[in-house]
Amino acid sequence: MMVTADVRRRLGALMAGVLAVGSLVSCGGGDDGGAAGSDGMSGTLTVFAAASLKDSFQEMAAGFEDRHPGVSVRMSFAGSSDLATQIISGAPADVFAAADEQTMSRVEDEGLAIGTPEVFATNVLTIAVPAGNPANVDSFADLSSRDVATVVCAPQVPCGSAAQELETLTGTQISPVSEESSVTDVLGKVRTGQADAGLVYVTDIAAADGAVDEVPVREAAQLPNRYPIAPLKGGDEELAAVFIDYVIGEEGQRVLSDRGFGEPAG
Amino acid sequence: MSRRSGTAIPRWTFVLAVLGALFILLPLAAMVARVRWSEFGALITSDSSVDALQLSLQTSVTSTVLCVLFGVPMALVLARSRFPGQKVLRALVLLPLVLPPVVGGIALLYTFGRQGLLNSGLEVLGVEIAFSTTAVVLAQTFVALPFLVLSLEGALRSAGGRYEAVASTLGAGPTTVLRRVTLPLVMPGLLSGMVLSFARALGEFGATLTFAGSLQGVTRTLPLEIYLQRETDPDAAVALSLVLVAVAVFVVTLAHRVRDREDRP
16 A cells, blocks of 8 residues: 555656646746856746636746746646645645635645745635626626526635625525536636626636626625635745745735735735 | 567567556556545435436437437448548548547537527527537537447448449339348447447537536536536545446447457358
């Protein structure tokens, strides 16, 4: 059994390595050979981040590399849950940024996070409708109508559990036509006009660039999704700490708020 | 040709063949090693699991019937007639074999979707495909049809047209020839094509997720259920994967039996 467990870990690490290399290629980032920058910092920092952070973290990686010329940042974006599973099976990452605290706690429970994860952003749910709002959705209560084809995330994924909480809070019972595995799938169904409405995050609306319209849900502000970030065991702790400071700092916060994220305190 | 006794193939091919076989078998073994047998029964008999398995079997059977309905005539036309552009057409209709399923899903979305090409026609007929079980069947048929066409076309070509020619000189009409001569002759090929189509439909994931959505009992087939369970309950995902592997092994064995019969007429 020891052997199989060991093999399993190695396979996991190998797979994660392949993924990380894949994302490195797709980001177009290159290793500059690790030459130390003017501030003496050098090396490669691997960041695993929730899919919803893709645009803002890519912008931050570029800003961080400008500030620390010796450092190259590579990113792997996927559903938080997937990333947590990869980290637990031995994926070599220095920093993990999750879309909710529950997912981060899975990594903490395995003793793989260093210190207490810090919340660096919040996000709230909102209603996305196809451009022009063909089903005339005005409010969250409208989603309970059988005439409105509504798509949500499945309760198993963070955006789905947030949707359930919002239903409880508002006393609205949605009967969705589909429960998707990720918020991007929900957005896709709305974008193509398959669905009349979908529950997504406000940052998804901003990223859709006008392809969908928004019908805000006032109550959603009471249930913000909190995004924690933490350095990981076995990684480059020093570099990880500097990157996390950057995310929490002025420049990182500006990037996040430009993309529609809320402040950590919210 | 080899001086070594026993076999005519070089010994090093065995090494690579064994590595190749391990590459396929090891992941399966790793998955089986992960199954929690104490909870296996409970995991695969939960409401959502049973709904998913039932939906998968029901839609895969329906898709296979549709594959036979359209695939047999397609194979006949491709194997037994000649017309300009036949080669190009053949390559095009077999495209779903090599297309990533998610691409198939996108194509179906823009054909049968609510804002798709055929939308106004479907609306007149009162047919609502979006997020329905029909959408699942369409996605499965789209990816599975080429398997049936390919198997049957091969069988038709290797069977040749001699018996059919004899039957028609004896006065049998084309439909009688098809029913009494051609189809019985290629039955093993047809059966093996059906089994392959069924297996492909059963495993369909990408096109369904893109085109049909995911709702328990309506569109969430077994592969979609596994994908979702994996988020929170890896044990359930592994248990359900094993069920899918078992069904697949059964189907492949069936296909091999049929193929063996075909080899020994």
